[in-house]
Amino acid sequence: MLVVDLSSGRMRREEIPPEFLRAYLGGRGLGVRLLRGRHTLSPFDPAMPVVFAVGPLCGTPAPTSARIEVVSRSPLTGTVYDCSAGGRFAWRLRAAGLFAILVEGRSPRPVVLAVTSAGEELLPAEGLWTKGVVDTVGVLSDRGSVAAIGPAGENGVLFSSIMMGEGNAVGRGGLGAVLGKKNLKAITVDGDRTVPVADRDRFDRARADVLRLFRASPVIFGELGISEYGTPALVDLMRQRRMAPTENFRRTVFEDSSAYSGPAIRAAYGAKKEGCFGCPIRCKKRASDGHPLPEYETVSHFGALNGISDLHAIIRSNDACNDLGMDTISAAATLSAWGEARGRFPSPEEVGPLLHDIAHRRGEGDRLAQGSRRVAEALGKPGLSMSVKSLELPAYDPRGAYGMALAYVTSNRGGCHLRAYPISHEILRKPVASDRFSFSGKARMIKIAEDTNAAVDSLVACKFAFFGASLEEYAELLSGVTGEPHTPQGLKEIGERIYLTERYYNARNGFTRADDDLPARFFTEAGSSGEGIVVPPIDRARFGEELTKYYRIRGLRDDGSFPDDGFLERQP
Amino acid sequence: MRSLIRKYAGKLHRDRSIAQGRVGIAAQDDVMLSEGAPDLSRLAADVLSRLSCLGVVAASPSLPFAGFLLRRASAGACAIVPLDTETRTFLHDIPIVRREELAGDPARAVAALLSNRKGVIAEGVGIVASGPVTLEQAYIHYSSVFHAAFVKYLLDALQAGFVLPGEAEAFRAFRETFLRPPTAEGLSFRAGPLDDPEEVLSEIRAVGRYTVERGLVDSFFGNISCRVGETIFISQTAASLDELAGCIDPVPMDNRSTTGITASSELLAHRRIYEATGARAILHGHPKFAVAMSMLCEEKDCPVKDCWKDCPNVRMLGDIPVVAGEIGAGGLAVRVPPVIGGPGKAIVYGHGVFAIGRNGFEEAFRSMVDVENRCREEYFRRLDARARGEYSKGSSS
Ligand code: SF4
Ligand SMILES: [Zn+2]
Ligand SMILES: [Zn+2]
Numbered sequence: 001m002l003v004v005d006l007s008s009g010r011m012r013r014e015e016i017p018p019e020f021l022r023a024y025l026g027g028r029g030l031g032v033r034l035l036r037g038r039h040t041l042s043p044f045d046p047a048m049p050v051v052f053a054v055g056p057l058c059g060t061p062a063p064t065s066a067r068i069e070v071v072s073r074s075p076l077t078g079t080v081y082d083c084s085a086g087g088r089f090a091w092r093l094r095a096a097g098l099f100a101i102l103v104e105g106r107s108p109r110p111v112v113l114a115v116t117s118a119g120e121e122l123l124p125a126e127g128l129w130t131k132g133v134v135d136t137v138g139v140l141s142d143r144g145s146v147a148a149i150g151p152a153g154e155n156g157v158l159f160s161s162i163m164m165g166e167g168n169a170v171g172r173g174g175l176g177a178v179l180g181k182k183n184l185k186a187i188t189v190d191g192d193r194t195v196p197v198a199d200r201d202r203f204d205r206a207r208a209d210v211l212r213l214f215r216a217s218p219v220i221f222g223e224l225g226i227s228e229y230g231t232p233a234l235v236d237l238m239r240q241r242r243m244a245p246t247e248n249f250r251r252t253v254f255e256d257s258s259a260y261s262g263p264a265i266r267a268a269y270g271a272k273k274e275g276c277f278g279c280p281i282r283c284k285k286r287a288s289d290g291h292p293l294p295e296y297e298t299v300s301h302f303g304a305l306n307g308i309s310d311l312h313a314i315i316r317s318n319d320a321c322n323d324l325g326m327d328t329i330s331a332a333a334t335l336s337a338w339g340e341a342r343g344r345f346p347s348p349e350e351v352g353p354l355l356h357d358i359a360h361r362r363g364e365g366d367r368l369a370q371g372s373r374r375v376a377e378a379l380g381k382p383g384l385s386m387s388v389k390s391l392e393l394p395a396y397d398p399r400g401a402y403g404m405a406l407a408y409v410t411s412n413r414g415g416c417h418l419r420a421y422p423i424s425h426e427i428l429r430k431p432v433a434s435d436r437f438s439f440s441g442k443a444r445m446i447k448i449a450e451d452t453n454a455a456v457d458s459l460v461a462c463k464f465a466f467f468g469a470s471l472e473e474y475a476e477l478l479s480g481v482t483g484e485p486h487t488p489q490g491l492k493e494i495g496e497r498i499y500l501t502e503r504y505y506n507a508r509n510g511f512t513r514a515d516d517d518l519p520a521r522f523f524t525e526a527g528s529s530g531e532g533i534v535v536p537p538i539d540r541a542r543f544g545e546e547l548t549k550y551y552r553i554r555g556l557r558d559d560g561s562f563p564d565d566g567f568l569e570r571q572p
Numbered sequence: 573m574r575s576l577i578r579k580y581a582g583k584l585h586r587d588r589s590i591a592q593g594r595v596g597i598a599a600q601d602d603v604m605l606s607e608g609a610p611d612l613s614r615l616a617a618d619v620l621s622r623l624s625c626l627g628v629v630a631a632s633p634s635l636p637f638a639g640f641l642l643r644r645a646s647a648g649a650c651a652i653v654p655l656d657t658e659t660r661t662f663l664h665d666i667p668i669v670r671r672e673e674l675a676g677d678p679a680r681a682v683a684a685l686l687s688n689r690k691g692v693i694a695e696g697v698g699i700v701a702s703g704p705v706t707l708e709q710a711y712i713h714y715s716s717v718f719h720a721a722f723v724k725y726l727l728d729a730l731q732a733g734f735v736l737p738g739e740a741e742a743f744r745a746f747r748e749t750f751l752r753p754p755t756a757e758g759l760s761f762r763a764g765p766l767d768d769p770e771e772v773l774s775e776i777r778a779v780g781r782y783t784v785e786r787g788l789v790d791s792f793f794g795n796i797s798c799r800v801g802e803t804i805f806i807s808q809t810a811a812s813l814d815e816l817a818g819c820i821d822p823v824p825m826d827n828r829s830t831t832g833i834t835a836s837s838e839l840l841a842h843r844r845i846y847e848a849t850g851a852r853a854i855l856h857g858h859p860k861f862a863v864a865m866s867m868l869c870e871e872k873d874c875p876v877k878d879c880w881k882d883c884p885n886v887r888m889l890g891d892i893p894v895v896a897g898e899i900g901a902g903g904l905a906v907r908v909p910p911v912i913g914g915p916g917k918a919i920v921y922g923h924g925v926f927a928i929g930r931n932g933f934e935e936a937f938r939s940m941v942d943v944e945n946r947c948r949e950e951y952f953r954r955l956d957a958r959a960r961g962e963y964s965k966g967s968s969s
Contacts, residue, residue, distance in 0.1 A: 221901035489687030549602040
């Protein structure tokens, strides 16, 4: 692990305690563990660390495993925050001989951290400051893989992201601003080390099992699946299921969504396949001219959520966010909440300039840079922020999937779909289907999925792999790499430890059951029913009952608090 | 939750995969619920309390095949490895746990194995299976293990004969009293071609149910579709063929919409069959004797190691072509369409049967029944020949 103190410029490589790796694997778990002791610092406190960590599968041919996790505390939500990103950065970091980088302190002037297997240095970056992500990456590209912030991160936009040079984002919680406050413009990594696999036969067998399951999964390799169309394959599906958030969640069907569906994007832009390093699924798509095409959440939120059906405008919004270093979901959702508050959603022509104003904190953009909760409160209409713990909800309406409704509020990083990812079974029927309009059994399903995904984020593997494979095969991969036996059950127990640690940090920062709640709209307004599908408001009493069950299953009190203060001390 | 427990217990009885009354099912929410035979439901609950799962099914199978496989396995073996595609793809192998290892704390021994696999065979108990995401999954995993053990036992008995005391008698009882030949008699089909979407949906639901009721597929597996103009109506992935209401996706032939991302993993095979044959209806099931017979290749010195996916040949069982190929994007979609047009049916190595109807489902259904009955006859012909000392060929690898 490389520890970088930006205040002094001192850097040292040190061993990660082996018991941390046993108890937390790597990635998200390791980052969360390394935050301990500083988890109550303000996100912008110079002493608050930002951890970049890969997992034990990174650098091996384990499918979808060249991913990095970035962990810190979010200035947008105030929660502990982690995000996983693909690309090549993770793999090159491992090739540089590192498992993690922890940056802390605050550099007196803008710098770039440049890491290779030969060593690391801090380079002056005054010349890069104020540059967009594309230019920054361009300047640094001969140094390997780049993770950089854009103007949004420099200017403290609360939903600024850290962009990977390949176009992948560490999005959502505003970790770009945390790096910005530290005056760290970018990190580059390169190296030539390889990662040994202890039991090659075992590993190869598990890998073949995983690939076979990928091929058997219609969501992954089906002719309409994400390998063909990327996540925008979901546009038509969410339209058909009547759960595509439209006009700030006032409706759940957007009649014109076919304008930006998977097939529409392919027809207009080509959609060349591209993947994170070593991933056979290759769900990322690029236009024929090479620039990255947006994900489902992005097209749906710059589309339906703002009532926009102009595909080119949507693509431009995505490009702008990527270059400015800003999260697309929160940016689009904040514009939408603001639009509803002022009585008019932004037109396609207005969106571009507004995004620049946000990144540069100019005019109305200064307010919008605070995210939808603060904007809605400032405008006296707090109910219009469609967020949980200040994190804007992505493009799955909770009235159309009750497990998702529950998972939005139990997510430790706020309104995010990926923590428990119940869309997998409620909508995509993987590995099996569950009844999306029922709460029955959902509390335990969500709890187990949260634990599972905490382990997945610590391995670090991609959630999409689990549309086909399961922890069974990934535990085998891990056993193959380490030579020590791992089981899915053991991994879920590690996941549980990680999850509870995060919740404990949040509790210490003042989060209570009152924060585990959805915007009132979902309990009082119906979605758009039709075509034989009825989308009623969520029954608040039933929702509360299932949430209480969830707490009990987690071993918490009915008010969501920990039964005692000793939780952290009992963890390795 | 309770109603779900009863639902799956009922399904296991109806599909005749458990011995009468010998099932216990546990499901866990914030509290543990279990029902069924007291010993089995207690075991199910004890196992479940040690796992991060939604449900566990513990049952004695209706046939002793899983138990025979366990006892026929070599002393050091800790798993059996059926070679059907289902197992290859989803189960990998099936751990076995012997009576001695179950002494003391059987739940612990079973849970230890289930912490890493979907189902186990426990000596003297039966099959125990877990559902990590839903209770239904525990039922599905039970069915998968039952199916895999059934097929493997048919093959092993044919190749190695009966070796344990009581085996021959049990097999005779299976043959003479348990087995019922599948038939299409008494079922009513709509005459095709079908054009009205409502009519199509209702026919698909009915035929899906027939396929399960007549034992041509276990509830959860198989798929079915009907082409109307430029639309394929096809069962969704992970749908039960006997519960297809609301689980049929309309997919445009030209992929102009991706709504069908939730369609069966065999969508591509169906589409290509429609393109290649002009059929109007397709039915796919996993009848057990057809699956077993498809794995009996008599080729000598064949260089192919993974026959089930790599065999390039079209083998004929009578007039029925047998081809290899993985599920989904893996190969069956390439090899089935060219061979199915003439005979109207084809078997996929170690996997199941595809049958087409040029007008409606009746032809497809009757074809599938016919394939299974003929495979059954051929199986027993070989078994009897073996008993008379005439049969010694064949390999299932
Ligand atoms: S599935 Fe997509 S996001 Fe996941 S690792 Fe592969 S290319 Fe990256
Ligand atoms: Zn600008
Ligand atoms: Zn099949």
